Amino acid sequence: MAEGTQAVFSALDNAKTQLYHFKAIVIAGMGFFTDAYDLFCITAVTKLIGRLYYFDPSNHKPGKSPKPGALPTNVNDAITGVALCGTLAGQLFFGWLGDKLGRKKVYGITLVTMVGCAFASGLSFGSTAESVIASLCFFRFWLGFGIGGDYPLSAVIMSEYANQKTRGAFIAAVFAMQGMGILVAGAVAMIVSKFFLIAFDAPQFQDNYVLSTQPQGDFVWRIVLMFGAVPAALTYYWRMKMPETARYTALVAGDHQKAAADMAKVLEKDITIEAAAAAPVISSNSYKLFSKEFVRRHGLHLLGTTSTWFLLDIAFYSLQLTQKDVYPVSGIVHKNTAMNALEEVFQLSKAMFLVALFATVPGYWFTVFLIDKLGRFIIQLGGFLLMSICMALLGIFYENLRGNQCTDPKATKDFCDGKPKLFLLLYGLTFFFSNFGPNSTTFIVPAEIFPARFRSTCHGISAAAGKAGAIIGAFGVQSHTQKGIKGIKQAIIALSIVNLIGFFFTFLVPETKGRSLEEISGEDRDLGGRENTAPANGNNTKIKDSIDDDKIPESDMV
Numbered sequence: 001m002a003e004g005t006q007a008v009f010s011a012l013d014n015a016k017t018q019l020y021h022f023k024a025i026v027i028a029g030m031g032f033f034t035d036a037y038d039l040f041c042i043t044a045v046t047k048l049i050g051r052l053y054y055f056d057p058s059n060h061k062p063g064k065s066p067k068p069g070a071l072p073t074n075v076n077d078a079i080t081g082v083a084l085c086g087t088l089a090g091q092l093f094f095g096w097l098g099d100k101l102g103r104k105k106v107y108g109i110t111l112v113t114m115v116g117c118a119f120a121s122g123l124s125f126g127s128t129a130e131s132v133i134a135s136l137c138f139f140r141f142w143l144g145f146g147i148g149g150d151y152p153l154s155a156v157i158m159s160e161y162a163n164q165k166t167r168g169a170f171i172a173a174v175f176a177m178q179g180m181g182i183l184v185a186g187a188v189a190m191i192v193s194k195f196f197l198i199a200f201d202a203p204q205f206q207d208n209y210v211l212s213t214q215p216q217g218d219f220v221w222r223i224v225l226m227f228g229a230v231p232a233a234l235t236y237y238w239r240m241k242m243p244e245t246a247r248y249t250a251l252v253a254g255d256h257q258k259a260a261a262d263m264a265k266v267l268e269k270d271i272t273i274e275a276a277a278a279a280p281v282i283s284s285n286s287y288k289l290f291s292k293e294f295v296r297r298h299g300l301h302l303l304g305t306t307s308t309w310f311l312l313d314i315a316f317y318s319l320q321l322t323q324k325d326v327y328p329v330s331g332i333v334h335k336n337t338a339m340n341a342l343e344e345v346f347q348l349s350k351a352m353f354l355v356a357l358f359a360t361v362p363g364y365w366f367t368v369f370l371i372d373k374l375g376r377f378i379i380q381l382g383g384f385l386l387m388s389i390c391m392a393l394l395g396i397f398y399e400n401l402r403g404n405q406c407t408d409p410k411a412t413k414d415f416c417d418g419k420p421k422l423f424l425l426l427y428g429l430t431f432f433f434s435n436f437g438p439n440s441t442t443f444i445v446p447a448e449i450f451p452a453r454f455r456s457t458c459h460g461i462s463a464a465a466g467k468a469g470a471i472i473g474a475f476g477v478q479s480h481t482q483k484g485i486k487g488i489k490q491a492i493i494a495l496s497i498v499n500l501i502g503f504f505f506t507f508l509v510p511e512t513k514g515r516s517l518e519e520i521s522g523e524d525r526d527l528g529g530r531e532n533t534a535p536a537n538g539n540n541t542k543i544k545d546s547i548d549d550d551k552i553p554e555s556d557m558v
Contacts (some may be wrong), residue, residue: 003249011263012246013164013516016091022283024161025162025170027238029110029177033146034232036174036181037188040120042140043323044102044189044349045221046071046079051213051341052221053129066209068336075133080321081143081474082137090148095460097325098149099252099298103157104244110153111236113146115229116295122226148412148467155447157262159455160245164516168371171444178363179435182320183361193345202340214341216496247517251452289454295520302458303447308380309442309466311502315387316434317497319427320474326427329402331413331420338412349394359428368523375513376441380506385436388499390430394423395492399485403428438502444465450513488548 007432047070055069071079090110120139126132154174162170205212245261250259287293319326327333332354333347371379394401402420421437445460513518 001544009247009516009518011045012161014055015163017163021166023238024158024242025030025173027242028158030231030235031150031177031239032174033116033177033181033184034118034228034469035112035150036178036233037185038114038121038143038147038225038228039087039182040320041189041224042080042083043186044352045187045224046076046346047324047336047348048217048221048341049133050055051344052218052468053132053213055213059140064295066206066337068205068209068341069213075362077475078137079133081471083140083147084317084467084470084474085305086141086144087148087151087297088144088464090145091151091460091467092148092462093145093255094149094295095457098153098156098456100251101458102244102248103160104240104242106149106238106271106353106478107153107157107242108236108240110146110149111232111239114143114150115232116237117143117146118228118232118378119226121228122222124222127373129241131336145329148460151443151455151463152447155443155459157245157454159444159517160210160247160452161448164514165374167448167517168376168444169368171447172364172371172440173370175440175443176361176368177386179180179241179356179361179364183353183356186349186351186356188227188394189220189349192220192223192344193342193349196342197346199340199361202342204338204340206337214340214342215524217345220342229407242530247452250524254474275497289457290326294454296511298450298454298458301510302461304456304505305442305446305449305462305466307505308384308438308481308502308509309446311471311486311498311505312384312434312438312442313466313469314473314498315391315430316439316473317470318491318495321354323355330408330423330427331403331415331418331516332424334412335414336516353432355424355428360432360435363432363437364433364440366436367440370436371444372439374512375511377437377509377511379436380438380509381439381447381503383433383439383441384503384506387437388503390426390433390491390497391496391499394426394430395489395496398489398492410552422437438506445509447510448517449510451521453523 047068051069051070051073054075055073064337072114094106094110121136124132124136124139126135155171158171158174159167196214196219200216202208202212202214244253244258246259246263250256250261287297327348328335332351333344336344339347355525367379401419401423403415403420406413406416408416440463446462447455450458469531510520517523
């Protein structure tokens with residue numbers, strides 16, 4: 001029986017890269033594309049929502065400088081942070097459920113949740129600003145809940161499908177779709193706002209603060225949010241056609257015949273099974289999650305994956321969710337009084353698109369191409385260190401890079417005499433090294449180092465720790481930046497220190513390059529005869545590989 005199980009896994013580990021690998025990347029990756037789009041598209045439209053729903057006429061009395069409508073700090077934090085809270089809950093729940101019911105069964109539930117709630121977010125209803133925001137927050141929480149489930153399931157499914165040689169690149173390619181989601185979020189917001197701007201142009205805020213906010217802008221943010229349902233819906237059929245992973249079927253469900261039959265649909269090697277009598281063996285792999293044996297074997301691993309993901313996301317989400325405030329400071333976006341409402345959306349989304357195109361997305365794909373050559377450990381260690389250096393420079397020289405407040409009332413920018421190109425270079429490099437670094441590796445490693453029956457749960461726990469860090473970034477760091485120049489400098493330098501701490505916690509995480517999942521998790525010893533992985537009915541099986549003259553069509557995989 002152990003011999004048969006090893007044969008299935010050997011066939012997976014040694015399979016040449018073929019079409020079904022790329023299908024799995026696209027199917028799992030489109031979920032991550034949707035995740036990133038839904039989480040970060042809100043950055044492009046929050047200022048528009050503020051102009052539409054929180055215009056305060058008292059700011060425009062004689063003697064007071066006119067200001068566009070803006071979200072109160074608590075409302076802004078709620079809109080950006082509530083989806084992260086839902087994501088954290090979803091990662092824990094669906095991660096656990098993925099080990100209990102199987103990866104495939106739970107995979108469809110998360111996708112349906114994302115599609116429904118992304119669509120509903122755009123339909124947020126209410127007769128007052130408070131009721132619209134409450135409705136939006138409600139749907140974005142459950143949107144985040146579905147997104148949370150996609151983290152452990154997509155990572156684990158890809159790791160269990162991949163071959164040994166290029167497993168890191170395949171999982172990284174799935175995660176790289178997060179960068180594409182951020183890129184497309186900027187592009188969609190830019191295109192939609194531009195169309196509306198052409199149709200409903202308006203004066204700048206400083207020329208007419210009432211007419212500068214086009215009421216038609218209410219459709220813009222709703223369309224941008226609702227678009228997130230489209231890519232997820234398009235992949236639902238293919239996701240449901242994916243067979244359960246052989247590692248779950250064999251090691252957790254204990255059905256070796258079905259594992260072999262499922263893999264025969266996707267491998268060029270046909271795998272047949274013959275029943276064979278075998279003496280029962282005593283299980284040595286009966287320890288439970290968080291038991292003393294689990295802590296002995298994997299306690300430091302779990303500490304390493306949770307701590308590094310937690311520390312990384314404090315910085316990463318602080319950067320992502322404060323883009324709307326950073327771009328005006330850097331000079332890439334005009335000051336809000338020199339724009340109308342839709343023009344502000346266009347400029348913010350354009351800046352978001354360009355930073356994603358030249359810094360964020362390349363970082364992900366550098367990881368894809370180099371992770372199986374350099375290894376996870378080096379990429380994560382170097383990423384944390386270089387992020388720390390870039391953010392330290394941003395914080396220390398913030399005033400010089402930003403410049404001084406422009407005093408000319410006709411100036412189109414908030415700050416003058418700064419160094420916007422250097423500011424954006426350091427800011428962009430921070431994104432690059434987070435993605436060609438710990439933002440990718442913290443997603444990959446938890447899908448490799450834990451046993452099959454805990455893999456989804458432990459990945460979910462690690463990811464949830466990351467979202468706890470993201471929540472700190474969304475609520476804590478952002479509010480600290482409201483305290484003026486000193487507060488912003490302190491926040492950036494603090495994030496640099498957080499990254500440096502992540503550098504040291506990386507030493508708790510083992511290198512997984514070039515090893516099978518069973519070797520990394522210690523399950524190979526059990527498969528060699530010390531563990532009973534027999535199916536529930538007690539029948540032992542022997543698996544025999546044979547090359548089928550008639551190759552199974554790739555289309556049978558999905």
